[in-house]
Amino acid sequence: MIVANSLTKRYPGGFEALAGVSFEIRAGEMILVTGHSGAGKTTLVKLIASIERPTSGSLVVNGQNLSALRRSAIPYVRRHFGMIFQDQKLLFDRTTLDNVMLPLQIAGLPHRDAVRRAQAALDKVGLLAREKANPIALSGGEQQRLAIARAVVNRPTVLLADEPTANLDHESAHDIRSLFAEFHRVGVTIVVATHDQSWIELCHGNTLRLDHGRLA
């Protein structure tokens, strides 16, 4: 499903965030990418999501080599992923429902179908009652659940998350972990960059540990 071979990412200025990382994640697996701050977790997630391009090495997702993608093909590849950002990246000038509808509008789904599916996604994360609310009126945990609803609404094959439980209280973090567990149960491949120790312990070794850009 996701195969990385000698994956390297070097930023302008020479900083090497990832140095020759190789791994394989099978379809339906849930993998936590762990490591200290600056270990390369976020970079790895961004490379899988095609938000950034590798400097060298290959990264194959669903049989497609992302390293060799044409620029014009990148948006279509990104649609196969559900992406949850550390800072959520919600749009505060739109309602909760409109935020969730954005990926469906990008995919060109007819308005009525998009509304129906967005409402179903909001229902899944327990936010349907807040569909008309502005995201700024939601709590931190609710905002993270909204970000998850937006990530899954387009039924992605791979769900990618960057520190989804950071800055959340214990209860909210538990809710988020439960949601990921539910998606894992229905067969979604999940890659989560996290340093949430409780989650790492729950995952029974399904982790990729990074240390200064290398697999530890």
Place this chain on the structure above:
Amino acid sequence: MRRWLSQHRAALALALRRLFGAPLNTLLSLLAIGIALTLPAFGYVALDNLREVGRSASGVQQLSLFMDVGASKKDVSEIETRLQSMPGLRNVFVPRDEALKRLQKSQEMAEIVASLPRNPLPDAFIVEPADVSPAALENLRQELSSWPKVAHVQLDSAWVKRFDAFLRLGKLALMMLAGLFAAGLIAVTFNTIRLQVMAQASEIEVARMIGATDAFIRRPFYYFGALQGALGGIVASGLVFAALHLLAGPVGELSTLYGASFALHAPGALEIAALCAAGAILGWLGAQLSVSLSLRRFD
């Protein structure tokens, strides 16, 4: 196709939301665009009205055909028949005796005419063609001059030529003015869209990360530019109508003083549609330039 339509509908809805979401900004932009379109539009209407004045001015677009002094009645009759057989021509025969009588009525000429031993004037025709363009008048003059027993054909073309040259100059000035204001309109749209791109930076960034194509991101801005330009065209039409309404009274009085009845005519539905379309195209162009430059920083 359904997806394509759905995306365009969503882009149009977003553009409308942005347009009416900041009414004061929109109003100011529409005024700026409207004024930029009003000046060339009003110039066009004014030139059109002037052209109408030229067409309707009686006695100007006519030719005087003078027969040879020795031409017989048969010759005159033959010329009259020829003139009547030509389509789009009206002619009035002025016999030489009638011409002399008219000359005698003139105070300055009466004494001179009285001293003449015989009538020196030829028979003549006043010819009024339907096509009064300078080129057509000149062609007709040359043709009539070549007829037998025709001594001279006089075209009062100097005034027509001067008027036509004035109109051509006006048209050129109008085109330069239109070009200048078109650039102004593009600049206004460019700046509005640039500010919009800055305001929507987070939305653009998120949309890109979750799979939006360049076309998806650009589309609402194109619609915005085109809508703003088209609405600017409507504002300009309103301003032109208002100006014509204000001018109608004084122009009517002026034409009465010259013994004519002339009324300003307003632009028609087709001309208003063309003005809105021009505004929309220029707005779209401004949006395209602005989006192309502003979105580079998201690459």
